[in-house]
Amino acid sequence: MSERDPSSWNLEDARITQLPGDGEDAFYIADFITQDEEERLLQKITTAPLPTWKHLSHRRLQTYPSPLTNNNTLLASPLPSWLVSPIITPHFDRLALFAGSPHHAPNHVLVNEYTPGQGIMPHEDGAAYYPLVATVSLGGDIVLDLYEKYKRDDDEKNGHEDTGNNDDGDDSSSDKPITKEELVAKEGGGGRQPKYRILQERRSLLVTRNSIYRDYLHGIAERYRDEGLGPDSICNWDLLGHPERFRDGANVRETRISLTYRDVLKVAKLGNTMKFLNKR
Numbered sequence: 001m002s003e004r005d006p007s008s009w010n011l012e013d014a015r016i017t018q019l020p021g022d023g024e025d026a027f028y029i030a031d032f033i034t035q036d037e038e039e040r041l042l043q044k045i046t047t048a049p050l051p052t053w054k055h056l057s058h059r060r061l062q063t064y065p066s067p068l069t070n071n072n073t074l075l076a077s078p079l080p081s082w083l084v085s086p087i088i089t090p091h092f093d094r095l096a097l098f099a100g101s102p103h104h105a106p107n108h109v110l111v112n113e114y115t116p117g118q119g120i121m122p123h124e125d126g127a128a129y130y131p132l133v134a135t136v137s138l139g140g141d142i143v144l145d146l147y148e149k150y151k152r153d154d155d156e157k158n159g160h161e162d163t164g165n166n167d168d169g170d171d172s173s174s175d176k177p178i179t180k181e182e183l184v185a186k187e188g189g190g191g192r193q194p195k196y197r198i199l200q201e202r203r204s205l206l207v208t209r210n211s212i213y214r215d216y217l218h219g220i221a222e223r224y225r226d227e228g229l230g231p232d233s234i235c236n237w238d239l240l241g242h243p244e245r246f247r248d249g250a251n252v253r254e255t256r257i258s259l260t261y262r263d264v265l266k267v268a269k270l271g272n273t274m275k276f277l278n279k280r
Ligand SMILES: O=C(O)CCC(=O)C(=O)O
Pocket: 110, 112, 120, 125, 135, 144, 175, 218, 258, 260
């Protein structure tokens, strides 16, 4: 493995070329944060007061600075400094990752925890966010699966179906997860295979955007071991930092925590909200 050198990072070298988007819509950087930084982040997350966690059936999550309102609006508030440094400043800034997004920076972070056997149903993230997702993985390695979206001809003609979104962690509204029944009905049977598999090592950064955001569902299988891992099945294999750990083609899941950085499109300043409330 080559020496970690953040000053040499660039998106060009980080392209996941096997994914759609001509190498422009998916990027992977191994060892994006150091072990010490990982430890400090895990410490912050796992020592947060218990009510900070929202418990869902197959994972639990924290939302910073706060959950979105029902109409997908973020109440303006800074992110806690431990989520900003060093991930946004200097690392995202140096890569100009959010340069094209409306607020030129992520304003929202979801912290998802998956114990072995847990996962997240195939879903899309919806219209609340600028279509760029930057995910830092902590604690364990995990496979993210991409599924082709069911397409009806009229969906295509009318453009992208607005799935809306509200990330307050309620499974019925968060990221509009497609239900098992819907998936089976739409895809014509269970046991559907993912179109692409991305291996996210702990401490890595995965960026997906545009066509991948729009045209694919993403999910994490509820299993204790990821299997069949290799250069033919894992689309970011050549970008892994520690491929030797998966030499037997398997990854035994450990508790994995992800930090999902996004730019929420609609932001309300609290001052304006107060003015609005006073007028009613
Ligand atoms: O944990 C992850 O990497 C995926 C999380 C996710 O898809 C979401 O919160 O929308």
